[in-house]
Amino acid sequence: MNGARILLADRRLLAAALALAVVLVLVLVGPWFSPYACDEIDFAGDWSAPPSASGAHWFGTDSLGRDLFVRTLCGGRLSLLVGLVSTLVSLAVGVAWGALAGYRGGRLDQTMMRVVDVLYALPFMFFVIVLMVLFSRHLLLIFIAIGAVNWLDMARVARGQTLALRQREFVAAARLSGLDDLQIVRRHIVPNLAGLVVIYAALTLPQVILIESFLSFLGLGVQEPATSWGALVNDGAREMESAPWSLLFPAGFLTTTLLLLNVIAERLRAALERPGR
Amino acid sequence: MIAFALRRLLSAVPTLFVLVTLAFFLMRAAPGGPFDGERTLPPQIEAALAAEYHLDEPLWRQYLRYLGGLARGDLGPSFQYEGYRVGELIAAALPASLSLGAGALLLALVAGGAIGIVCARRPDGALDRVLGTLALLGVSVPNYVVAPLLVLLFAIGLGWLPAGGWRPGTLADMLLPTVALALPQIAYVARLLRGSLIEALAAPYVRTARAKGLPERTIVFRHALRPALLPVISHLGPAAAGLITGSVVVEQVFNIPGLGRYFVQAALNRDYTLVLGVVLLYGTLIVALNFVVDLLYGALDPRLRPA
């Protein structure tokens, strides 16, 4: 499976990946090119000032007189970090769980999938709120927790795929060569799930970023003065009439990123699932 | 068939039991209690309240008491809404949530389905690209942005529809919240259906049908759509549980007395019984809807009919 070839063969995938790279670079290095810090309040300047291309604040200022350009980019760092961590956690748990259940089958499979069923029936929102209340101080812990809740889909799909892989000759060969179950899962099953994992990663990332933004809506999001796209969009939504720029810029970044991630997921799926086309 | 339904029903009981147990103890692990407020209560009064609601008993006994109530069909008294039983609160909020959810579900299926079909018939055509991008936008914009925008446009700007409120049976009150609730689902359904329909249209039996010279419409609706609907249905099953139990955002923005707020408000207010009540309702819905999905699967694809 040659990632680069797939990427280069699909113009839209390539374009989306490049655009995402631009967003990433902007978010990572952008703040260094601004004279303002993320949490700096301009006590003398105008608060909720409109953007000006010539002036000091390219994206304007927020309702506390902070530079929106820097805050949007800083918020992006956090949103992406949060998305990445949660996605990794959910993939790791989901793949391990699904592959093990699918490979071993039998009673273990039934029990493990039963756990998934129960967790499915738990309202996600309730679970997240309780986690937020319990871990209110540690942001990353929360997103590890979110990732740990979000793995259910991955587990189901990984299990399905594993069930199919189990029948294949190379697994039987590995078994004959004396590898134990865990080794087979690790060396032969999981690597063969890679394509699936990539697609799911691209699908999960935008979901998690949206969850973070919803938590901000509930007021349970990141801790000031740090910020995230979700928190910024929320603040902006409150001022959408009086200071539309405070909604438009962060929402633009958030939406664009989610859009790009979704496009990438879709094209990857097309490329990986139907290699003939 | 009936035996199958019964088996499913029975297998749901332990699931729901584990669910309630999990939610009960999770909720109790959270700091703070239902009667903590900005205005601290004097200790004697706090003790009187705790005794009245049996909060002074050991946790295991409270748990058994709750299970005992459940067995009698009693979800207990609400801690937050004095003088109301949880059962009553849920029953009162259900109609609004149900009609909104059903409306949104229908809209998602019809509008999303239409978009999906249009896109799939000419993949990568101009229409597909435009609608595809719109659909992606639909899943990418948070609904707490979309909902107030809808109000600003249709209620305050144009004055066509109310900005909020809920008079049972009034279509005008339903329109905006239904759209706000349905938008992400429309987008999701459209994308799912587009993908599966493209695949179905490339299947051998469809090619056979084409070769027979059947009109394109017949091919799409008679032959390709049925299998293509399967992934949509397996997505909409659990999604329906979410839609029916409401959305905090939509209910808050449109001032609707629905269930969605309870998930958040009750958890934040430590209204233990109300939380458990809505969790139980959601869990039951999920189990029931998954059953419906299986039945629909059977109806759409005879090969998947349960033996």
Add this chain to the structure above:
Amino acid sequence: MRRRTPRRLAAALMLAMLALPVQAEPVLRIGNGPEPESLDPQRMSSVSALNIARDLYEGLTRIGPDGRALPAAAQGWQVGDGGRRYTFQLRPGLRWSNGEPLTAEDFAAGLRRLVDPRTGAPFAQLLSCIVNAQAISEGRARPEQLAVWALGPSQVQILLRAPTPYLPSLLAHPASFPTYRPALARYGREFARPGRLVGNGAFRLDQWVVQGQIELVRNPHYWDDDRTALDRVRYVPSDDVAAELKRYRAGELDVSSEIPLVQAPQLRARLGDELHVATYLGSYFYGFNMERAPLAAQPGLRRALAMVIDRELIVAKVMNGLARPAYGWVPPGVSGYAPQSVDWAAWPMARRLAEARRLYAAAGYTPAHPLRVELRYNTHDDHKRIATVVAAMWKQTLGVEATLIHEENKVFLAKRRLRRETQIFRAAWIGDYDDASSFLDVLAGDNGRNDTGWRDPQYDALLAAAATEADPARRAGLLAEAERRALDALPVIPIYWYVSKHLVKPYVRGWRDNLLDYHYGKDLSLAPG
């Protein structure tokens, strides 16, 4: 079949248009904030519930538009025993909303129910000035021992521990209102619902859709029904100020409960005439945990932190003018009391900064060794904005490294009460009645609501002396001295005083802004047309 869908949709849309709000009978629609937790006058605690209770029930007194207590169910009262004995004379022919006669015993029973610990009343301590009230609510005496008596069917007598000139104001609080005992006996805690609730106010409960609306309808048995203009009052709950504002602007509400701060400038420009902003009996402050070093042991440090907060800037830019800068503990406008303030209130900012820097350095902190504190607040957008600005002010003027921590409300309250983790916390106090003691009592050493843990024997002694002082002027002097002690010690940093803020449609008549923000439905009317 499929062809007809668009036409059906059009028909449905037409139907929707026709169903737009048509006002059938005059109803005043009031935005009322969060859903009330109860309509039982002794069990409620939220502002939104209290608002409705004042329409459903009536106490012996009410608060007039100028903030003074006026006769309500009582037509007058006499004061005897040097200000310790109050005798209220009920109006003749008072009736409950079901037509049954309302007697003095009903009022006495309401008060007994309030102090009875089994009731679980959040305001049980409101009337601790009555003889035996404290003992009863602490379980040391029986409710029947409360010094409140019905003298015949139309006289209520109350004996106080000490002269309490603001007793008539206290009796305008819903916690002291009568509850219909037959309903209570029959339905217990679940009596306060439509079809069961019997009140004695100008309106009775018609409909309660939880999270939807509470609708009241005129009570024909009310003594002053002839002068009640409105037939119906609808209280509409909302968790979201922005959503409430949108409904107000769309003409679906006649009165709003709040105004979103960020939109204040636009609203002032566009709806200036409809904006009602008035001084309100509420204080927003930061408290120090006085049981934890280093802040507890260093008054100079607390003083420095308090000094460098630019309250004028916070009020102007963060609150958008919807607050008043606070330099004292008791809000302005309290009857019979001269507001006190910190000694540096009038200093120019430059002098305050210089003094604060000196105090900060004297406490042993330098730029290399800054003070590190945690500032906790409960999750809310407005608290977040203020905490962010205050932390920035501390950082920029003194170099203090303040970490902001927001906590979900219940977690926050629990920790604040425990005084273990907290250092500096956000808090607010809304006065229950128009008297300085409603605020000063909160900082008393033995008060359960004093989350700072500050204990000053002299402060407590001053309050105790004021509580038994019959002469109003001397009493005010004692209270003022207590307040000055608190402001010298600064267990709390006052930040701003609340204002009441409503949008009121121009056709709503009879709306008068007042200190307690009480608006009785019976005083309001809708202009014709």
